[in-house]
Amino acid sequence: MKAPSFDYVKPDSLDDVLALLAQHGDDARILAGGQTLLATLNMRLSEPELLIDINAVEALKGIEAKDDHLWIGALVRHSQIEDSPVVAQHAPLLMQAAPHVGHRAIRNQGTFGGSIAFADPAAEWPVCTVALDAVFHLAGSQGVRKVPAAEFFLDLYTTEMASDEMLIGCEIPFSPPDTKYAFQELARRHGDYAIVGVAATAQMRGGAFNNARLVFLGMGNTPIRALDVEQLVEGKAFSDDLVSQAKQALVGVLQPSADLYSSANTKMHLAGVLMGRVLKQLAESA
Amino acid sequence: MELLGEQLIGAGRQTVWDALNDPEILARCIPGCEEITRLSENQLQVKLMVKMGPVRSRFAGTLTLQDIKAPESCSLVFEGTGAAGFAKGGSTVALTEEGAQTRLNYAAKASIGGKLGQVGGRLIESSARKMADEFFSAFQAALSGNGAGDNAADSAPGNGELQSGRPEADAPEGASVQPAAAGAGAQPAVAAAPAAAHAQSSRPEGSGWRPELYRVFWFALGVFFTLLVSRWLP
Amino acid sequence: MAKSVQIVTRINGVEGTYQVDPRLHLVDFLREEVELKTSRVGCEQGVCGACTVRLDGEIIRGCLFLAVQADGREIDTIDGISDQGELRELQQSFHDHNAAQCGYCTPGMLLTAAALLREKPQATREQVREYISGNYCRCTGYHSIVDAVCEVLELHRQPSAKSA
Numbered sequence: 001m002k003a004p005s006f007d008y009v010k011p012d013s014l015d016d017v018l019a020l021l022a023q024h025g026d027d028a029r030i031l032a033g034g035q036t037l038l039a040t041l042n043m044r045l046s047e048p049e050l051l052i053d054i055n056a057v058e059a060l061k062g063i064e065a066k067d068d069h070l071w072i073g074a075l076v077r078h079s080q081i082e083d084s085p086v087v088a089q090h091a092p093l094l095m096q097a098a099p100h101v102g103h104r105a106i107r108n109q110g111t112f113g114g115s116i117a118f119a120d121p122a123a124e125w126p127v128c129t130v131a132l133d134a135v136f137h138l139a140g141s142q143g144v145r146k147v148p149a150a151e152f153f154l155d156l157y158t159t160e161m162a163s164d165e166m167l168i169g170c171e172i173p174f175s176p177p178d179t180k181y182a183f184q185e186l187a188r189r190h191g192d193y194a195i196v197g198v199a200a201t202a203q204m205r206g207g208a209f210n211n212a213r214l215v216f217l218g219m220g221n222t223p224i225r226a227l228d229v230e231q232l233v234e235g236k237a238f239s240d241d242l243v244s245q246a247k248q249a250l251v252g253v254l255q256p257s258a259d260l261y262s263s264a265n266t267k268m269h270l271a272g273v274l275m276g277r278v279l280k281q282l283a284e285s286a
Numbered sequence: 287m288e289l290l291g292e293q294l295i296g297a298g299r300q301t302v303w304d305a306l307n308d309p310e311i312l313a314r315c316i317p318g319c320e321e322i323t324r325l326s327e328n329q330l331q332v333k334l335m336v337k338m339g340p341v342r343s344r345f346a347g348t349l350t351l352q353d354i355k356a357p358e359s360c361s362l363v364f365e366g367t368g369a370a371g372f373a374k375g376g377s378t379v380a381l382t383e384e385g386a387q388t389r390l391n392y393a394a395k396a397s398i399g400g401k402l403g404q405v406g407g408r409l410i411e412s413s414a415r416k417m418a419d420e421f422f423s424a425f426q427a428a429l430s431g432n433g434a435g436d437n438a439a440d441s442a443p444g445n446g447e448l449q450s451g452r453p454e455a456d457a458p459e460g461a462s463v464q465p466a467a468a469g470a471g472a473q474p475a476v477a478a479a480p481a482a483a484h485a486q487s488s489r490p491e492g493s494g495w496r497p498e499l500y501r502v503f504w505f506a507l508g509v510f511f512t513l514l515v516s517r518w519l520p
Numbered sequence: 521m522a523k524s525v526q527i528v529t530r531i532n533g534v535e536g537t538y539q540v541d542p543r544l545h546l547v548d549f550l551r552e553e554v555e556l557k558t559s560r561v562g563c564e565q566g567v568c569g570a571c572t573v574r575l576d577g578e579i580i581r582g583c584l585f586l587a588v589q590a591d592g593r594e595i596d597t598i599d600g601i602s603d604q605g606e607l608r609e610l611q612q613s614f615h616d617h618n619a620a621q622c623g624y625c626t627p628g629m630l631l632t633a634a635a636l637l638r639e640k641p642q643a644t645r646e647q648v649r650e651y652i653s654g655n656y657c658r659c660t661g662y663h664s665i666v667d668a669v670c671e672v673l674e675l676h677r678q679p680s681a682k683s684a
Contacts, residue, residue, distance in 0.1 A: 007522045008542035008588050038584040040340040042564040043401050045370050103654030108578040156416050157339030190650045221412050260407035
């Protein structure tokens, strides 16, 4: 179907964008990469009056390594993250996740900020940012406020962002140099929405897991961190036995909903399988 | 999709039962509800605007109560259509007393089709659960006397607004809004009793027998007009 | 009706000024206004890849990009890219392997394959399959397309590669 009729404006400053958001509220939609928004409009699932194209706002672009953190602007494209040597050096977890975001043509347009703000339960960037202790910068009429990723994703498609606020970027603190990263995702076909996925980090010291982080996507309405499993593996070396114990602990952490494609049991099983794989990957990349 | 749940409601069983049968309370509690009108003793017409992620889509549908065992249990059959798809299903609701409170158990089965089913298939249960949670928060708030029409669960402007103040509301075609959303199923049902349907929803303070008087009045008017018109039809 | 917007855009190297309705997709703009019919409208959701074109040299979905967004940008369709000769080896290989039947998916398929050659010159057969899985084909069953792409990859990997 063709998109419904809407007005279009392309402000070139953040202040103008915020003023427009305050003025139009829910009748306006922000156009960043448009890979979700335009598909929604094409299916007539939404009929906003105005599209605010933010692609001219330079302040939202760029990937930069600062003193102690990596900065990723909201308008950075998924493919830029995929190709960036700076990201490869400081946040390789994102590089592992990037190829799972749709297909290359989608990644060339879709934005990091759009994915975070949309907060789809099966999206890759939300779990990665939680695993990396990222902090989001939100701009609103009161100025810029910072929200840690762990506090940002509240419920299904619901984030900490107020309706007159906008995500401008994200800072990812540098991890200790001996940090290892693993990202695994399962979808029926490449590019489909993931059934389940996990972003994992840990410092491997003497072959044992230290400060492990395991964050699951597709298992709930928001990224879910498996704290019980993280505590279980602390200080232990990888073994098949450890993985079995972790799978048992996982049952207490995750309560996935069934959907049209998979039962809750299937999802639980798959989550356990992927968790085993990332634990192995972390151990073997030491 | 199957959904099972239970809620402890802070009110006596009869109060909860009455509230569940009161279109005005339901209108305030159903997330995104724009309009709710009683078509007959056991049938309600509902118009709601679903806001879930990027979706902003209107639905119109009917809710029919069956197997009514007041104030213990009943089953509901619902079906609705909108531009984004259609939904149909049924649920059973059971109320049991727990001291001064009531435990409400529900079991719902639904099938979704059209675009919403196609696109949202993986999220049907979580979205339905979220809407159910919002409904019950608002329901609890409404029953604990927080009744003024604002509810905590949903700040959308359209939510909870009833048909009051809409002079053209008798004509079902005039009454709501989006060309895309008019449920085909709802239209003939509404046309059958236009006047009777309007009355029940237009009094924000409706409780007790006063709305019944209005209902009788409008019903009588409707019968009168129908008779008048039918005499003149070929 | 929304106000139409003026855009200046370079299409296959030719700059032009157009007046477009904001809701017009790039692929519909190319097909209707510019009369380049080689990018196709399939799903309008971004999953089938039939609308794939290049924006400033990178592949995008023409159905998930508005014509108004093309202001000041460069759009290339297979018409221009093919004329440049960049796709000669791929096109020859597609021909040799019978990788085009009705041809509906072929423009998108070729552009995606060209992007693969540039980004993943060491791709395995499995990686080729994954990479082009965003372009649907209803005719060939994909094997011939994958064969064609793999042959060109092989060709490029040979130390003294000379195309046939």
